[in-house]
Amino acid sequence: MESFVYQVPTKVIFGRDAELQIAPEAVTRGIKRTLLVYGGGSVVKSGLLDRMEKSLAEAGIEVQTLGGVQPNPRLQLARIGVRQALDFGADLILAVGGGSVIDTAKAIAIGAANPETDIWEFWLRKQTVTKALPVAVVLTISAAGSETSDSAVLTDADSNTKRGLNTPFNRPAFSALNPELTMTLPKFQIACGTVDMMMHTMDRYFNPVVTNQVTDELSEALLRVIIRNGPIALQNPNDYNAMSELMWAGSLSHNELTGLGGQKDFAPHQLSHELSGRFDAAHGAALSAIWGAWASYTRRINPERFAQFGKNVWGLTGTDTEELSKAAIDASNRFFRSLDMPTNFTELGIGVQSDKVIEELAWNCSFGETRTVGTFQKLNSKDMEAIYHLANH
Numbered sequence: 001m002e003s004f005v006y007q008v009p010t011k012v013i014f015g016r017d018a019e020l021q022i023a024p025e026a027v028t029r030g031i032k033r034t035l036l037v038y039g040g041g042s043v044v045k046s047g048l049l050d051r052m053e054k055s056l057a058e059a060g061i062e063v064q065t066l067g068g069v070q071p072n073p074r075l076q077l078a079r080i081g082v083r084q085a086l087d088f089g090a091d092l093i094l095a096v097g098g099g100s101v102i103d104t105a106k107a108i109a110i111g112a113a114n115p116e117t118d119i120w121e122f123w124l125r126k127q128t129v130t131k132a133l134p135v136a137v138v139l140t141i142s143a144a145g146s147e148t149s150d151s152a153v154l155t156d157a158d159s160n161t162k163r164g165l166n167t168p169f170n171r172p173a174f175s176a177l178n179p180e181l182t183m184t185l186p187k188f189q190i191a192c193g194t195v196d197m198m199m200h201t202m203d204r205y206f207n208p209v210v211t212n213q214v215t216d217e218l219s220e221a222l223l224r225v226i227i228r229n230g231p232i233a234l235q236n237p238n239d240y241n242a243m244s245e246l247m248w249a250g251s252l253s254h255n256e257l258t259g260l261g262g263q264k265d266f267a268p269h270q271l272s273h274e275l276s277g278r279f280d281a282a283h284g285a286a287l288s289a290i291w292g293a294w295a296s297y298t299r300r301i302n303p304e305r306f307a308q309f310g311k312n313v314w315g316l317t318g319t320d321t322e323e324l325s326k327a328a329i330d331a332s333n334r335f336f337r338s339l340d341m342p343t344n345f346t347e348l349g350i351g352v353q354s355d356k357v358i359e360e361l362a363w364n365c366s367f368g369e370t371r372t373v374g375t376f377q378k379l380n381s382k383d384m385e386a387i388y389h390l391a392n393h
Contacts, residue, residue: 001213006256006257012177013025013177016179019138022052023059024059025136032091033064033089033092034091034092034093035090036094037066037096038066039097039101040067052138056094066081073103074154075120076158078108081104082108082111095138098189099143102139107123114132123164129169138176143189143196144254145196145250145255147175147177162277180240183243185237191230191341192285193284195284195285195288196250196283200250200253201258202223203268204259205220205223205309211261214260215259267294271290275289285341291332292391293390294387297377297390298377301376303325305325310331344391352392358389
């Protein structure tokens, strides 16, 4: 094992009726005013929003709500939330929803603690986060792992720019994970979530460090569990065992456990952010659409790693490293397609793009050729163009 520092301060409350523990937990922390952030109509129709407001009120906690969070969460709504949190005097931001809602809550928590600074300055790395209000979570979608992670993604709708921010101040203080709250999800969201949690592990697994046996085997086991339960959940969302396995796998996939001692790659995430930002594609779908192209392009850097992935995750057999490494990529793409997830631009629904658009995607992903992405293979703008071209069919 290589050296690492690991601290995940989020308190996780897992199981049936876990959301009912949010109010008592807030009381023990001295919370007086909560801004509750949510997305669309699902939490309203299900009655979850009313239940959360009622339980907080009964605990003596004042509540205001902010709805309307969209997939690829918008900077503009987060700014509105910052102003509302400041006017209300919120001392807790509660996210009731999935990754987009949680990321919006994190942005509001940072902005409300730093009212002198526009929150986009932090996402553009022009300012460093040194404080934030506490965030709590009631998770309704197993996918992003944002309920325990240090990351948050925002999209500036004015410029179609999507940016992520990693900081310890993004870690939620406490999160309630009740698998039953995920049982009414549309199949597309279950599929997107399955891909997203896989990618959070795979973007750590494929890195230059190959001496972390414990981390590798934890990652491989986690991927096998996701691959086993994803199709079951898609077929029967009421299967508590499958939905509970996915929910916990989503949290573990993005709380740094599967990357300890390694060097996070996350090039597929960076490449996919440009697709989501420009075309408003669902995050999980954009990831599966680009991963095969990224893998095919970078495979030659370490085919042994892909062969290990094929054997230990997909159960492939054989001794030819080249063939195994290629077969591992094929197995991954077949699995994505079995979930009705895209593996190229046409399947993503954006169609074949012009060379000009491909150049613009690479230019934006490289921040105007000022950065590379990835550690498994460091990708410059020309590499990014090549990968986008591989997916462009």
